[in-house]
Amino acid sequence: MACIELKQVSYRYPTSKTANLKEVNLTVESGEFIAVIGRNEAGKTTLCNVIRGFAPHFYQGKLSGSVHVNGKDVLRTEIGDLSWDVGYVFQNPFNQNSGVKATVYEEISYGLENLGIPRREIFDRVDEVINLLGIAYLADKHPMKLSGGQCQRVALASIIVMEPAILLIDEPTSQLDPKGTEDVFKIIDMLKKKGKTTILVEHKIDRVAEYADRVILMDEGRIVRDGPAAQILSDPALLEYGVTLPQTALLGLRLREEGLPLERIPITIDQAAVSIGALRKEGGGI
């Protein structure tokens, strides 16, 4: 079932002279894990803003076309109503902070309190999420006294705990080291197994290649590519849009240039091992 449907959506922020999203068509099926890539200012955050109703409800500006989320017409639905369906993790994790809570534990509970969830259930859900994200040790810390990486995990926790069907996660690993980044991808992968739909804006292309099912490339407010990760991330044309290819794809393309008959361009290490192994079996020179 399609849980997000954008038809011919164009949008312009009030202070912008030109459109910031242009004729965007997008259908997302329930349970998909989609990565959105593209250079700075391509419109990735704006796309998230449209899906969660902030553009135009909060930012104002002009939107044409239609936006449906979980069957709701976003243009006719209040942001508060949509927040049941869509959780958004901010690009800058410090913006996620409510600023009214004295501990990380209370901060993560805050959204559930606002929904009037019984206390016992709040404790259970918060405990589960802080263990999942490996941040139980931060529970008593002040939310304003966290490092960038810690703050990013707390921001993610405060959304996951709400259990929205759709998660929009805007560059959640910018402050994280490789291990922290891998952890976040594993968490999203696990949420996918629980049936959540995730749209992840992310620059770390090797991790995207490893985990995402589908990749959307944006440029100048348009969706310029949309397809299976293996197809999109093995295309050298991506480089023209200011996006790098996975290391293994670059290696595969280079090997082909050297004349090795690689059947397909790998985008993950596992795929590279298979592709290169096949060459050896065929006596392709390795």
Ligand SMILES: Nc1ncnc2c1ncn2[C@@H]1O[C@H](COP(=O)(O)OP(=O)(O)OP(=O)(O)O)[C@@H](O)[C@H]1O
């Ligand atoms: N609140 C705003 N008001 C006016 N213009 C905006 C606003 N937010 C973004 N823009 C403009 O919209 C365009 C798309 O910006 P957006 O933030 O969606 O890009 P992005 O792909 O998320 O970039 P980044 O990788 O830097 O986060 C840019 O030209 C930007 O300057």
Ligand SMILES: [Mg+2]
């Ligand atoms: Mg952005």
